[in-house]
Amino acid sequence: MRPRRISSAVRLSILTxxxxxxxxxxxxxxxxxxxxxxxxxxxxxxxxxVVSVVVAMLVFATGWHGIGRDMPIRxxxxxxxxxxxxxLDIGHLxxxxxxxxxxxxxxxxxxxxxxxxxxxxxxxxxxxAAFAPxxxxxxxxxxxxxxxxxxxxxxxGYWLALADPVALPPTYVPGRGLTPFKIxxxxxxxAMNGVAALFLLRRALVTRLRTDRYLAAAAAVIALGGVSFxxxxxxxxxxxxxxxxxxxxxYLCLHRAIWVAAVQAPYLRLQRSERxxxxxxxxxxxxxxxxxxxILLVGxxxxxxxxxARAENLFGVARETAAGLPLDVLVPPGAGDAELECRRxxxxxxxxxxxxxxxxxxxxxxxVRDLSERRRLERALVEQLTHDALTGLPNRARILxxxxxxxxxxxxxxxxxxxxxxxxxxxxxxxxxxxYGGGDDVLRECVVRLSSLLHPGDMLAxxxxxxxIVVQKQSxxxxxxxxxxxxxxxxxxxxxxxxxxxxLAASVGIALLPDGACGAPxxxxxxxxxxxxxxxxxxxxxxxHSDAMAQAIRERVDLEGLLRHxxxxxxxxxxxxxxxxxxxxxxxxxxxxxRWRHPVLGLVPPARFIPLAExxxxxxxxxxxxxxxxxxxxxxxxxxxxPPLRVSVNLSARQFQQAGLAQRVQAALERSSLPPAxxxxxxxxxxxxxxxxxAASVLRSLKALGVALSIDDFGTGYSSLSYLKRFPIDVLKIxxxxxxxxxxxxxxxxxxxxxxxxxxxxxLEAVAEGVETAEQVAFLRENGCDxxxxxxxxxxxxxxxxxxxxxxxxxxxxxxxx
Numbered sequence: 001m002r003p004r005r006i007s008s009a010v011r012l013s014i015l016t017x018x019x020x021x022x023x024x025x026x027x028x029x030x031x032x033x034x035x036x037x038x039x040x041x042x043x044x045x046x047x048x049x050v051v052s053v054v055v056a057m058l059v060f061a062t063g064w065h066g067i068g069r070d071m072p073i074r075x076x077x078x079x080x081x082x083x084x085x086x087x088l089d090i091g092h093l094x095x096x097x098x099x100x101x102x103x104x105x106x107x108x109x110x111x112x113x114x115x116x117x118x119x120x121x122x123x124x125x126x127x128x129a130a131f132a133p134x135x136x137x138x139x140x141x142x143x144x145x146x147x148x149x150x151x152x153x154x155x156x157g158y159w160l161a162l163a164d165p166v167a168l169p170p171t172y173v174p175g176r177g178l179t180p181f182k183i184x185x186x187x188x189x190x191a192m193n194g195v196a197a198l199f200l201l202r203r204a205l206v207t208r209l210r211t212d213r214y215l216a217a218a219a220a221v222i223a224l225g226g227v228s229f230x231x232x233x234x235x236x237x238x239x240x241x242x243x244x245x246x247x248x249x250x251y252l253c254l255h256r257a258i259w260v261a262a263v264q265a266p267y268l269r270l271q272r273s274e275r276x277x278x279x280x281x282x283x284x285x286x287x288x289x290x291x292x293x294x295i296l297l298v299g300x301x302x303x304x305x306x307x308x309a310r311a312e313n314l315f316g317v318a319r320e321t322a323a324g325l326p327l328d329v330l331v332p333p334g335a336g337d338a339e340l341e342c343r344r345x346x347x348x349x350x351x352x353x354x355x356x357x358x359x360x361x362x363x364x365x366x367x368v369r370d371l372s373e374r375r376r377l378e379r380a381l382v383e384q385l386t387h388d389a390l391t392g393l394p395n396r397a398r399i400l401x402x403x404x405x406x407x408x409x410x411x412x413x414x415x416x417x418x419x420x421x422x423x424x425x426x427x428x429x430x431x432x433x434x435x436y437g438g439g440d441d442v443l444r445e446c447v448v449r450l451s452s453l454l455h456p457g458d459m460l461a462x463x464x465x466x467x468x469i470v471v472q473k474q475s476x477x478x479x480x481x482x483x484x485x486x487x488x489x490x491x492x493x494x495x496x497x498x499x500x501x502x503x504l505a506a507s508v509g510i511a512l513l514p515d516g517a518c519g520a521p522x523x524x525x526x527x528x529x530x531x532x533x534x535x536x537x538x539x540x541x542x543x544x545h546s547d548a549m550a551q552a553i554r555e556r557v558d559l560e561g562l563l564r565h566x567x568x569x570x571x572x573x574x575x576x577x578x579x580x581x582x583x584x585x586x587x588x589x590x591x592x593x594x595r596w597r598h599p600v601l602g603l604v605p606p607a608r609f610i611p612l613a614e615x616x617x618x619x620x621x622x623x624x625x626x627x628x629x630x631x632x633x634x635x636x637x638x639x640x641x642x643p644p645l646r647v648s649v650n651l652s653a654r655q656f657q658q659a660g661l662a663q664r665v666q667a668a669l670e671r672s673s674l675p676p677a678x679x680x681x682x683x684x685x686x687x688x689x690x691x692x693x694x695a696a697s698v699l700r701s702l703k704a705l706g707v708a709l710s711i712d713d714f715g716t717g718y719s720s721l722s723y724l725k726r727f728p729i730d731v732l733k734i735x736x737x738x739x740x741x742x743x744x745x746x747x748x749x750x751x752x753x754x755x756x757x758x759x760x761x762x763x764l765e766a767v768a769e770g771v772e773t774a775e776q777v778a779f780l781r782e783n784g785c786d787x788x789x790x791x792x793x794x795x796x797x798x799x800x801x802x803x804x805x806x807x808x809x810x811x812x813x814x815x816x817x818x
Contacts, residue, residue: 008210008214009204012213012217015217015221016217016221019221019224019246019249020224023224023227023246026228026239027227027231031231034242036241038234038236041098041241042098042236045096046093046099048241048247048248050093051248052086052247053086053089055254056085056086056251057082057083058255059082059251059255060083063078063082064080064147071137072134072136072137072138073136073137073138074132074134074211075258076138076142077125077128077146078258079146079258080146080147080149081121081124081125081150082254082258083147084121084157085121087154088114088117088118088154095111095161096110096111096235099111102158108235109171109172112172112182113160113161113171116189117157119222121157122222123189123196126192126196126197129196129215130195130196131199134209134212177232177234178232187230189226190223193219193222193223194219194220194223196219197219197220197223200215200216200219203216214256214260215253215254217253218254221246221250221253222246222247225242225243225245225246225247229243288308289308293310293367293369293370294311294367294368294369294370295308295310295366295368296330296331296365296366297363297365298363298364298365298366300363302326302327303325304323304327306319306323311368315342316345317345327366329345330345331352331366334354334356337355338353339351339371342354342368350370351372351375352368352369352370352371353368353369354368355367355369385397386401388461390444391447391462393447393460393468394461395462395464396463396464399469399471400520402461403459403523403524404519404520406473407513407518407519407520415474416512416513417471417472417475417512418471418476418479418511419469419470419471419472419523419524420470420471420480420483420484420508420510420527421463421467421469421508421528421531422469422470422506422507422531423466423467423508423509423531423535424446424466424491424506425507425535425539426505427442427465427466427504430442434502438497438498439466441497442495442497443462443466446468446491447460450487450490457474458470459471470483470487475512480510480512480544484508484510484542487508488540488541488542491505491506507531507534507535507540507543508534508543509530509533509543510530510542510543511523511524511530512545527545529545530546530549531543559608560616562601563596563613563616564618566598567621567622567625571596571597571598572595572596573594573597574592574593574594574595574629575592575593575595575796575797575798576591576796576798577591577593577789577794577797578590578789578794578805579591579648579787580788581786581787582777582785582788586643587643587645587805588787589645589648589680589787590645590646590647590648591647591648591650591789592626592629592630592649593650594606594622594626595796614654617654619654620652620654620658623651623652623655624655624664624668627649627651627664627665627668628668630679631668631672631674631679632672634646634674634679635672635673635678637802637803642803642807645678646678646680647678648680648710649681650683653684653687656687656698661701662701662702662704662705665679669707676706676707677707677708679707679708680707680709680731681702681709681710682710682711682712682733683712685711686713686716688711695727696726699727700728703728709727709730709731710730710731710732710767711731712769713733713735714732714735714755716735729764730764731765731767732759732766733767733769733789734755734756734766734768735769736770738751739768739769739770739771739776740770740772740776743776743779749779752768752780752783752785756780759786760784765787766784766785766786766787767785767787768789769789769790770790771788771789772790773792774792777792
């Protein structure tokens with residue numbers, strides 16, 4: 001097992017600590033204990049200075065030539081500085097006492113001057129390097145300027161030392177030792193090197209780079225060696241020699257730092273790059289193997305060099321076999337990205353998306369994605385978009401496309417065709433009674449029956465819900481009518497659902513291709529209009545489209561648009577029909593009836609717009625407007641001092657079925673300040689009998705307000721007398737259908753007597769509607785009817801006419817809407 005190598009950080013820390021301890025030991029006065037003879041000085045000094053110069057020159061050479069064109073800024077700074085120090089150290093070596101000198105015999109003072117100049121350059125360079133940005137790179141031009149500056153500093157240093165242009169204080173006095181000036185300069189240099197060592201150490205702790213560690217150690221050792229140069233008494237004593245030893249050690253650390261930065265670092269980066277390249281290649285191979293698409297690498301000559309596992313499976317060939325084959329064998333030639341038909345080596349062709357890209361090495365990469373599954377999904381999606389999921393028939397979108405083609409063929413062939421829209425009546429009861437599964441079974445059975453009745457070339461589609469479309473080619477009016485009859489007959493057969501037999505009926509609308517231009521949507525719309533007309537005529541009917549149908553629908557749409565703005569444009573008004581007390585002949589109540597006064601259409605009959613308002617939901621707003629208007633008018637009559645009247649207002653079934661009806665009625669009474677006893681709410685018999693429990697609750701909430709309640713059209717619905725007694729009703733209104741023939745039909749007379757008797761038995765008032773003759777009045781008076789309402793006394797009139805009627809004035813002739 002290889003011994004673990006001690007890291008450079010630990011080695012440098014131990015070295016610096018030992019040198020610091022040794023210097024402290026010397027500073028405490030133990031230098032005399034070292035074996036030293038001053039006669040060794042010149043030889044030892046020369047040897048150490050030569051080593052220092054050689055190491056400094058190596059620092060320069062290593063840093064200057066160890067890196068390419070660009071180098072880190074610290075190397076560009078320290079390498080020329082090492083050259084300056086080496087050349088100045090040569091001057092120091094030649095100028096010390098005992099050496100021949102450069103401009104005269106050597107002396108201690110002249111040697112110290114060269115020494116200080118070299119130490120200033122080295123301390124300044126290390127201090128600047130401590131703060132220089134590590135990542136900064138400089139080019140050849142900056143390096144040239146740095147070398148020129150270094151040579152200039154050498155020339156300047158020699159000139160200062162030899163020509164002595166500046167009178168420096170003495171640095172050494174024989175017999176006395178170092179001067180304060182020399183010691184002060186050394187202290188400054190120690191401080192500069194110490195600061196550089198601290199900042200370089202901090203940077204080394206952050207970056208963990210060996211270059212920073214060695215530079216920190218070099219600065220620290222130079223600072224420690226500087227201590228010895230403040231303590232020696234003579235240049236040849238042991239303290240001076242120890243300082244030179246520290247200097248050599250510091251230069252070696254500096255050389256190691258530059259060598260790591262300039263020589264070793266590039267090789268380490270190269271090794272890391274090689275490892276990274278190998279890892280990248282392994283990652284690339286892993287990605288290739290894991291890729292969902294087939295990947296083929298092709299050499300410059302167009303032959304396959306590599307493929308992944310997906311390519312092996314897709315093309316059915318092993319990669320060893322495929323290596324060297326032309327790419328065209330597997331992938332058809334093409335430029336750029338394209339969708340092509342590729343071929344397996346021992347199989348069929350398949351659709352593929354091929355992407356090609358060039359590589360810097362001259363190779364090409366082809367990425368092949370199998371589109372077989374996508375094509376299958378696209379076909380399935382088209383099938384879903386154009387066909388009904390339940391029955392498998394073409395849907396409306398698809399039949400419109402086919403119908404356009406059929407229309408074009410009919411126009412070119414000079415024949416006609418028919419579109420039949422087939423609708424099952426009351427299909428909702430199947431879903432309600434047997435669930436949606438039962439409804440689906442019925443629809444599938446319908447498809448079977450309808451398909452069996454069609455001729456080759458005819459088309460069947462499901463438009464949605466319980467509606468089907470049949471396109472009959474080579475058709476005419478007789479052929480279309482015959483087909484419609486067969487379709488209706490097929491629906492008369494019972495359907496088996498859950499072991500039960502269910503009977504259904506249908507309606508068929510037919511549209512023949514007109515002579516003029518007509519598209520598929522228009523022709524289908526014509527058939528739908530005819531189907532709606534067939535449904536209106538009753539079950540199991542068929543109807544051909546006519547222009548009158550389309551005109552009626554357009555008029556209805558136009559009328560609906562006008563109706564939606566009628567309230568906000570104040571086009572509605574109320575007429576009032578009096579109810580006369582048969583005993584006194586006085587008018588005790590009036591019924592409010594809504595009228596639509598359109599500026600162009602004139603007075604629109606209620607039978608024309610009330611059903612439309614109910615279908616569109618506008619009846620809600622119309623009911624509330626009528627309630628507010630009637631209450632306001634009745635309150636105004638009371639304020640005028642007219643005889644007390646009770647106004648009766650009709651509410652639709654939609655209004656009655658919505659929550660909060662009592663609150664809305666109460667709000668109308670409060671807005672108008674009308675006493676509740678002056679308001680009567682009329683509700684049809686069929687409305688209250690839809691949900692008797694809910695009806696009883698709503699009626700009780702209305703009754704709690706103090707208003708009167710009446711059942712309109714009594715006897716025409718399916719009321720149960722057992723529930724009627726639970727309703728808090730005040731008035732029963734006998735429908736006009738019984739009153740009109742009361743004197744001629746014994747059955748109507750019997751029904752009228754029974755309703756009057758029922759009302760009185762339940763302590764209710766009986767009111768007869770539609771009274772028009774004196775004979776009807778006599779019959780009703782004779783049988784105890786309480787009030788009558790009808791044209792015999794007065795048609796519905798405007799509010800001003802009611803006011804004249806109540807004040808005794810003669811009523812003028814009026815024209816009202818029937």
